[in-house]
Amino acid sequence: MSAITPGFFTSLLSIAPQFTGIISSCSMVFGTLGNIAAPNLIGGFILKTGALEEWKLVFYVSAGICVFTGCVFMIFGSESPITTTLTVGDTLGKWLVKNKLGEGTYGAVYMVLKAEYYVLNELKRAKAQHFCDLIDHGLIDDIKFIVMTLVGSSLGDLRKHDPTAQYHKLSLGCALSVGIKCLQAIEEIHGVGFLHRDIKPGNFAIGRVNVRQIYLLDFGMCRRYLDSSLQIRNPRKSVRFRGTVRYAAISCHLYRELCRKDDLESWLYQQVELTNGRLPWKNMTDLDEVVKCKACCREFIKELLGGCPSEYLSVMKNIDALGYYTNPNYAQIVKYLRLAIRRNNVNEYPYDWECKGENTPKNNTAKDKVK
Structure with missing residues (x-):
């Protein structure tokens, strides 16, 4: 003091x-x-x-x-x-x-x-497709403001509260299609040099008019991973926990510097939850218990990926193999999800929230599941 x-x-x-x-x-x-x-x-x-x-x-x-x-x-x-x-x-x-x-x-x-303004401005310059438009900003009567696109419900709310979302999950075709768009949004924010560090269903939303549009929100935890020379910044020795416990990457639990891999790992946990409605550590509150469960799921695969298309195992192996400086192969992950759509013979559209009553998609489970 x-x-x-x-x-x-x-x-x-x-x-x-x-x-x-x-x-x-x-x-x-x-x-x-x-x-x-x-x-x-x-x-x-x-x-x-x-x-x-x-x-x-x-x-x-x-x-x-x-x-x-x-x-x-x-x-x-x-x-x-x-x-x-x-x-x-x-x-x-x-x-x-x-x-x-x-x-x-x-x-x-x-x-x-x-951060909200700065990241959105960078994404606007890059003509990113999965983010709110930065419409205006300025100063009026000593009050500074930003105006951005108004969005619809979050994926978290749609998964839990939409009457067509059975067992707190999306139909398989919808989950796979939405997963691709969420991944594209993550690739876009990485493309302008930022990590999101809080990937979760609550931070993705659909459009108010175009309900098939997916937006990535909330940049309060963003961090630049590129320096002024566009080189990857060296990791700090120890950092604070960042993110949401349920979706946080293992590195986050270990207080390591996060990288692009960790955003993708959080996306994978989100994708599993959207697909089968659960995560093994859902009801755990102790950080140590949660990270042990996440690590054990690499050995007992079915605990995490049970009920998901077999391609999810390939996706997880792809993400787990990434290092701090490795550039993720986003296109390869998209290929795995596209393959799952074809192999399970499901339709991407209409999305679940576009359907009412008897129009609800019936193809809600994978035919070729992780065993």
């Missing part, structure tokens, strides 16, 4: 001279906090509300979050050199580090963007 003193504001002057007036005016106020203990890592944002003179310093004793984009994040200690650093692509809550503006002995200043 360390105390905040007026001296640390002086140290910030060497980092960002353009904020001299703001920092100086704040030093007297925060000088009164000199006897208050605070963590070494303290968050603050400078919000632009108009001209440069109107930028406001918003101070939080623990890393704070403000609204939207175009902000500056500062980390600092007391009068001791800081040991915590950030790199481009790191996320702090919903904020994505865009670049470093300056650094001194006692602090650093970073430009940050709201």
Whole structure:
């Protein structure tokens, strides 16, 4: 624990001279906090509300979050050199580090963007097909906003609550077709240099008008896996748990740096659940028990893939063989799913939520199942 003193504001002057007036005016106020203990890592944002003179310093004793984009994040200690650093692509809550503006002995200043906006903007530039359109963004009366496509129900809700979704699963043709589109969405976000890190049915939704369209949502846990030279970033030695326990990859449980493989592993668990309505660890809450179950399913295959097309085993082996730096063969996985559609003689369309009563698809199980 360390105390905040007026001296640390002086140290910030060497980092960002353009904020001299703001920092100086704040030093007297925060000088009164000199006897208050605070963590070494303290968050603050400078919000632009108009001209440069109107930028406001918003101070939080623990890393704070403000609204939207175009902000500056500062980390600092007391009068001791800081040991915590950030790199481009790191996320702090919903904020994505865009670049470093300056650094001194006692602090650093970073430009940050709201991850939701930044990732969507990159996907828009890449003309990705499975994401909400970024329609508008701006500033009105000091309120910053983004406008994006309104979507329909999530796959999680459709699986559990749609009256045509028998036993909390989709018909086989629907599950396979939707799985392909979800995989394509993951490939698109990987293509612009990001990992999603929270792949699950609740983060995929259908369109409100085109109910066959699949959207990938929620980029709050995204992280860039490519550096500024478009090379894969080296893994950190240890990271925090990221994602949702039920769908998290084994590497996540082991606190390892996540990679593209891990998004695909989460997709596989989602795909199994959409297909057969269950995951073996569904009712487990202890993280250690869950990861042991996920690992055991590699030996006792039927526990995980029972009731699924035999091609799912090939998909799992393909994903499990990937390494941290390996580029996934998304097309090969799609081929396996297309083969499952043909071998089981099922139709992709209409989707289950397009059907009513007697029109519900009858081909709800695989003929050639994992044994």
